[in-house]
Amino acid sequence: MPEQTYQYYLNQKTVAAHYLELGNVSKALEHFINAYQTPFGIEDLDLMLELAFLYDEVDEQKNAIQLFYDMIKLDPEFPTSYYGLATIYDDNEDYEKAIYYYKKTIELDPNYEAAHFFLANIYDELGENEKAIYHYEKTIEIEPAYYYAYINLGCIYEAEDKNLKAYHYFYRAHQVDPADYMALFNLGVACRKLGQIKESIRYYRKSLNSNPEYSFTYLNLAILYKEVFEDYQESIALYTEGIKYNPEVSVLYYNRACCYALLHENEKALEDIKFSTQLSPSLIEYMKTDDELSDIRQMPEYQAIYNE
Numbered sequence: 619m620p621e622q623t624y625q626y627y628l629n630q631k632t633v634a635a636h637y638l639e640l641g642n643v644s645k646a647l648e649h650f651i652n653a654y655q656t657p658f659g660i661e662d663l664d665l666m667l668e669l670a671f672l673y674d675e676v677d678e679q680k681n682a683i684q685l686f687y688d689m690i691k692l693d694p695e696f697p698t699s700y701y702g703l704a705t706i707y708d709d710n711e712d713y714e715k716a717i718y719y720y721k722k723t724i725e726l727d728p729n730y731e732a733a734h735f736f737l738a739n740i741y742d743e744l745g746e747n748e749k750a751i752y753h754y755e756k757t758i759e760i761e762p763a764y765y766y767a768y769i770n771l772g773c774i775y776e777a778e779d780k781n782l783k784a785y786h787y788f789y790r791a792h793q794v795d796p797a798d799y800m801a802l803f804n805l806g807v808a809c810r811k812l813g814q815i816k817e818s819i820r821y822y823r824k825s826l827n828s829n830p831e832y833s834f835t836y837l838n839l840a841i842l843y844k845e846v847f848e849d850y851q852e853s854i855a856l857y858t859e860g861i862k863y864n865p866e867v868s869v870l871y872y873n874r875a876c877c878y879a880l881l882h883e884n885e886k887a888l889e890d891i892k893f894s895t896q897l898s899p900s901l902i903e904y905m906k907t908d909d910e911l912s913d914i915r916q917m918p919e920y921q922a923i924y925n926e
Contacts, residue, residue: 627656631665647672663689663696670702679706697726701733713740731760735767747774765794765801772804781811799829806838815846833867836860840873850877868897876910887914892923 634649650669653659659666666689673682683706689699704719720737723730738753751774757767772787785808791801802825809818822839825832840856843849857874864870875890891914895901902924905911914920 623656624658627653627658630656634668643672643676647676660688661692663693663699666692667698667702674702674706679710682706695726697723697730697733700726701730704733705736708736708740713744716740729760731757731764734760735764738767738770742770742774747778750774763794765791765798768794769800769804772808776804776808776811779811781808784808785812797828799825799832799835802828803832803835803838806835810838810842815842818842830859831863833860833864833870836864837869837873840877844873844877844880850880853877854881866897868894868901870894871897872901872905875914876908879910879914882913884914884917887911888917888920891920 630649630653634646634653637643637646637649647669650665650672654662654665654669666685670682670685670689673679673685683703686699686702686706689696689702693699700719700722704716704723707713707716707719717737717740720733720740723733724737727733734753735757738750738757741747741750741753751771754767754771754774757764758771761767768787768791772784772791775781775787776784785805788801788804788808791798792805795801802821806818806821806825809815809821819839819842822835822842825835826839829835836856836859840853840860843856844853854874854877857870857877860867860870861874871890871894875887875894878884878887878890891905891911895905906915906924915924
């Protein structure tokens with residue numbers, strides 16, 4: 619009877635939602651499929667959307683794509699169907715299709731901030747900065763607290779050496795989330811490029827307090843102390859702290875080696891060079907022309923290892 623079928627459909631949706639809350643995706647998927655296979659399920663856009671995103675989560679993308687296309691046939695004006703397709707094509711780096719479906723989403727719902735953001739991401743990835751900026755700005759216009767839109771805008775302007783604009787957007791991100799290390803790190807970068815050395819140090823230090831495991835903060839701050847203050851001991855201390863958290867990051871050892879070499883602690887420098895080039899053999903060619911390591915290259919042990 620239709621009433622029994624409808625009750626079964628409702629029960630399957632309820633059970634699926636319960637398993638989803640428990641984090642049991644496979645059981646949730648099983649019961650959503652049961653609900654979808656009823657006459658009521660094949661007309662339930664919300665159910666189809668949930669099922670499609672679950673298919674995508676468990677790497678059954680063909681099923682997810684088919685569901686999104688079925689949703690479009692059922693309701694061509696439902697923007698999330700197009701958004702779902704766009705995200706799958708985006709993940710697979712099929713940017714032409716992803717762009718088409720993100721644009722279709724925005725055509726149906728101009729205030730769909732996630733579509734603007736991820737469309738901007740693609741343009742950013744493709745180096746189409748003006749289009750990326752436009753859609754990041756639209757994202758912020760729709761959702762003023764969209765943290766990563768500010769971060770990504772700042773990164774575009776910093777790469778273009780428009781450092782005041784970069785600072786502005788990094789600071790806006792910092793206002794959205796004052797504790798997040800990435801905004802603090804990028805503020806450090808922008809301030810260094812603007813010649814605001816004390817502010818740069820302050821932001822880098824705050825970033826390390828927020829996330830002591832991010833290797834690039836140690837790298838940038840240590841380079842600052844080395845290049846601006848010629849404080850090689852402080853640089854070495856920062857590299858050493860960074861290595862404690864990131865023992866596989868070769869550039870920390872390499873740059874510490876350069877500081878040891880500048881202090882004429884050649885044995886320590888050579889040990890770091892050996893370790894860094896074991897981790898990243900590509901550093902060997904760079905090392906052979908690095909002026910700071912010229913004394914190290916004269917050491918017999920170096921020459922025995924690197925055939926010079």
